[in-house]
Amino acid sequence: xxxxxxxxxxxxxxxxxxxxxWTLDQLAGLSGVSRAALSRLENAEVSxxxxxxxxxxxxxxxxLSRLVALTEDRYPALVSRDEQPxxxxxxxxxxxxxxxxxxxxxxxxxxxxxxxxxxEIGYGVPDTVGQxxxxxxxxxxxxxxxxxxxxxxxxxDALRYRQFGEARFMTxxxxxxxxxxxxxx
Numbered sequence: 001x002x003x004x005x006x007x008x009x010x011x012x013x014x015x016x017x018x019x020x021x022w023t024l025d026q027l028a029g030l031s032g033v034s035r036a037a038l039s040r041l042e043n044a045e046v047s048x049x050x051x052x053x054x055x056x057x058x059x060x061x062x063x064l065s066r067l068v069a070l071t072e073d074r075y076p077a078l079v080s081r082d083e084q085p086x087x088x089x090x091x092x093x094x095x096x097x098x099x100x101x102x103x104x105x106x107x108x109x110x111x112x113x114x115x116x117x118x119x120e121i122g123y124g125v126p127d128t129v130g131q132x133x134x135x136x137x138x139x140x141x142x143x144x145x146x147x148x149x150x151x152x153x154x155x156x157d158a159l160r161y162r163q164f165g166e167a168r169f170m171t172x173x174x175x176x177x178x179x180x181x182x183x184x185x
Contacts, residue, residue: 008071010044016060016070017042031059075103092119099180108184115142118173126163132184135159140177143170153177 017027024042028035032055040046048056050064057067076083079100088095093116102109115121135144137157144151147165171177 006044006047010042012070014042027059031055094119094121108182111181113179113181115171115177117171117176120168120170123167125165129164130162132162134182136180138178138180140175142177
């Protein structure tokens with residue numbers, strides 16, 4: 001049976017509160033929404049007003065649209081390898097596979113990248129300046145320059161950074177690189 005908007009919102013609000021470890025009383029204090037109203041919302045007994053949703057989104061440190069998106073987005077829990085989107089640049093041989101594709105209600109995506117030997121890829125200033133990245137080397141060797149600072153990476157190394165300016169990824173002529181990249185949405 002398809003869940004109603006109220007029941008999806010109830011699940012979402014309950015899960016958000018549980019993630020923070022808050023009691024109903026604590027959330028009531030943070031949001032200005034009464035404990036009784038919060039309880040009825042989490043039990044899908046009532047529909048919230050736009051004002052109540054706004055106050056709850058503020059208490060959870062997110063936009064109202066993000067809170068609503070958490071109730072709307074349905075994504076598969078399992079993404080089999082055959083369903084993971086892939087892309088390959090025919091000029092450089094660079095290939096990427098969206099191991100865990102982005103979804104509106106999820107906080108991050110994970111991408112597997114393969115760079116052939118002797119490849120250089122440059123990225124300009126990102127659309128989301130300061131976006132967090134976590135890069136984990138699986139195999140091979142690569143030099144990464146983030147905002148004019150260089151890092152030499154080998155198998156098992158992890159590079160964590162926020163990108164504010166340009167970035168360059170380079171492999172030398174002797175060996176390519178395979179790595180995973182996790183990026184929050």
